[in-house]
Amino acid sequence: MVEMFLGFNAVIRAIVKTAEHNNIECYGFIDGYRGLLKNNYVRLSTQNSSSASGILPKGGSIIGSSTNANVFHYKVEENGEIVYKDLSDKCVENVKQDGFDCIFTLGGDGTQKSARDFSTKGVNVIGVPKTIDNDVACTDITFGYNTAVSVAAEALDRLHTTGETHHRIMVLEVMGRYARMDCFRVSYSRRSRYCFNPRNTI
Secondary structure (H helix, E strand, O other): OOOOOOOHHHHHHHHHHHHHHOOOOEEEEOOOHHHHHHOOEEEEOOOOOOOOOOOOOOOOOOOOOOOOOOOOOEEEEEOOEEEEEOOHHHHHHHHHHHOOOOEEEEEOHHHHHHHHHHHOOOOOEEEEEEOOOOOOOOOOOOEOHHHHHHHHHHHHHHHHHHHHHHOOOOOOOOOOOOOOHHHHHHHHHOOOOOOOOOOOOO
16 A cells, blocks of 8 residues: 655655754744735644644644745735735835744745745745646655545545446546646546536536
């Protein structure tokens, strides 16, 4: 049996442990860029059952995530209307006031685009390609992609036998955003009859 680590927490743990080995303190912004904007963060440590201890096999993220929190185009309400503003300067100010030397950005295409933009504003950024979509440029395999494909392939295997038993057509929907890598790889590896993606008209 191969033990699979889901990505987010495994990467967080690796960063924290490496930092501790070099006597560097680590902090995590709660809910990603939203936490960066609100300056909401916690200390991360692997010592004595602390926040980053025992998280390797856990799915999700111990510090949350904010997929749609684009601080360069952030949704706010003003006078009863929804408007979009560039609040990235506030984030840069928070990083400087907190005294952080560098920020790690764990995520896919959208996350890393914002990371690139923060780097042009003078923030030291290390981008970690973490997404099941496998849609980060110049990256062969992103953290989390193989696990997502393995889990989806296992689900498809089970659907095959159920469909055969009951003489039914079975549908498995997977994520993958615009890259559609999950869909193609899973369906090809399990010889699915059809593979539909957003470009198909059913």
